Structure formats: C-alpha cells, structure tokens
Amino acid sequence: MSDVIHRDAASAIVLRGGEVLLIERGKGAAAGIWSLPGGHIEPGETAFRAALREIREETAIAAELEGYLACHEVELAADAGRPAVRYVLSVFFGIAPGDAVPLAGGDARNARFVPLADVGGYQLTEGAAALIAAAARIVRGCRP
Numbered sequence: 001m002s003d004v005i006h007r008d009a010a011s012a013i014v015l016r017g018g019e020v021l022l023i024e025r026g027k028g029a030a031a032g033i034w035s036l037p038g039g040h041i042e043p044g045e046t047a048f049r050a051a052l053r054e055i056r057e058e059t060a061i062a063a064e065l066e067g068y069l070a071c072h073e074v075e076l077a078a079d080a081g082r083p084a085v086r087y088v089l090s091v092f093f094g095i096a097p098g099d100a101v102p103l104a105g106g107d108a109r110n111a112r113f114v115p116l117a118d119v120g121g122y123q124l125t126e127g128a129a130a131l132i133a134a135a136a137r138i139v140r141g142c143r144p
Contacts, residue, residue, distance in 0.1 A: 003083055003084075004075065004083065004084045004085065004086050005083050005084070005085045005086070006085075006086050006088065007040060007085060007086070007087050007088070008040070008041045008047070008087075008088055008090075009038055009039055009040050009041060009050070009087045009088065009089045009090075010038055010039070010041055010047040010048070010050035010051040010054065010089060010090045010091075010092065011035075011036040011037060011038025011039075011051060011054070011072075011089050011090075011091050011092070012036060012037055012038060012051040012052075012054070012055055012063065012065060012091070012092045012093065012094060013036055013069065013091065013092070013093040013094070013131060013132055013135035013136075014036075014037065014055060014059075014061065014063045014093075014094055014095070014096045015093070015094070015095055015096070015135065015136060015139050016095065016096040016097075016098065016100065016113055017098070018115055018116050018117075019113040019114060019115050019116065020113065020114055020116055020119060020132050020135075020136070021036075021037060021055075021059060021061065021063075021096060021102060021111070021112075021113055021114075022034045022035065022036065022111070022112060022113075022114050022119075022122065022124075023035055023036070023037050023058050023059060023102075023104065023108035023109075023110065023111045024104075024108065024109045024110035024111075025107060025108065025109065025125075026104075026107050026108055026109030026110075027107050028076075028107070030076065030125060031109075032109075032123070033123055033124065033125055034122040034123060034124050034125070034128075035124065035125040035128060036091070036125070036128055036131070036132075037051075037054050037055045037058045037059055037108070037111075038050075038051060038054045038058075038089060038091075039054045039057075039058075039106070039107070041090075047090035047092075048065065048068075048090075048092065050090075051065060051090070051092045052065060054106075057105055057106040058104065058105055058106045058107070058108040058111060059102040059103065059104070059105070059108065059111040060102065060103040060105055060111075061096050061097075061100045061102055062097070062100075063094045063095065063096045063097075063100075064094050064095050064096075065092045065093070065094035066092075066093060066094045066095065066139070067092065067093060067094075067138070068090065068091070068092055069091045069092060069093045069131060069134060069135055069138070070091045070131060070134070071088065071089070071090060071091070072088075072089045072091050072127050072131060073086060073087065073088050073089070074086070074087045074089065074125060074126050074127065075087075091131055093135035093138060093139060095139065096113075100113075116132070116136055119132055
C-alpha cells in the first residue's frame with residue numbers, strides 16, 4: 001500500500017447572480033475536470049489569503065470573499081508513479097463583480113461562469129456540486 005501525501009489547500013465558490021465561477025484543470029491527476037478555483041496554501045499564508053490568490057491566479061478575477069463554508073477533503077488516487085494525495089480544503093464563498101470576465105491562468109485550462117442550473121452537466125471534482133449548492137443558498141439572490 002502506498003503512502004498518501006497530505007496537503008492543505010483552499011478554494012472558493014465565487015457567485016455572480018445565478019452563476020458560479022468554474023475552472024477546468026489543465027494538468028495533473030485532475031486534468032480535464034471542472035472545479036472551483038483553488039490550490040495549495042503557501043508557507044505563512046492563511047487559507048483565506050490562499051483562496052483569494054488562487055482565484056486571481058486561475059481566473060484573473062478580484063472576488064470578494066464573504067465567509068467560510070466548509071472543510072472538504074478530496075483524495076486523488078496514485079497514478080503513473082505518483083503517490084495518492086489527500087487535499088484538506090478550506091472552502092470559502094463570495095461574489096464576483098458583475099462585469100468580471102474570467103481569463104484562465106496558472107494550472108487552469110479554462111475558466112468561465114456557469115449558470116447554477118447547468119452545473120450538473122459538468123464533470124466536477126468530488127463534492128463540488130454540493131458545496132456550490134450550499135453557497136448559493138447562503139448568498140442572497142443566487143438560487144440553484
């Protein structure tokens with residue numbers, strides 16, 4: 001049995017009206033899968049600051065985070081000589097400016113706002129759909 005690497009990470013559900021910001025992962029074990037903007041927490045960085053940084057790096061959007069939603073764990077299986085990785089994510093939620101236009105960057109292949117009603121049509125990372133629905137219930141004016 002191989003060892004599992006543990007990584008602390010942060011992500012964010014960024015809403016705009018009835019839409020959510022999603023990114024398509026461009027590399028690694030999750031390549032081709034749609035997800036929330038997010039990634040590793042750098043040494044000395046808070047989870048909140050990491051979430052803001054990752055949103056900017058992966059989408060070029062300066063979102064306003066309103067709060068903490070949940071701790072969420074995702075495990076990526078070992079693959080092609082890579083050990084399994086368990087991400088412990090601090091998940092935040094917030095709002096994007098109404099005129100925000102996402103531009104994929106970092107390890108994101110694509111970035112876009114998706115109508116909440118269409119989220120089920122995307123291959124998402126484990127647990128993302130439930131987190132999006134929970135955040136949409138909290139943020140006024142956004143209903144799945």
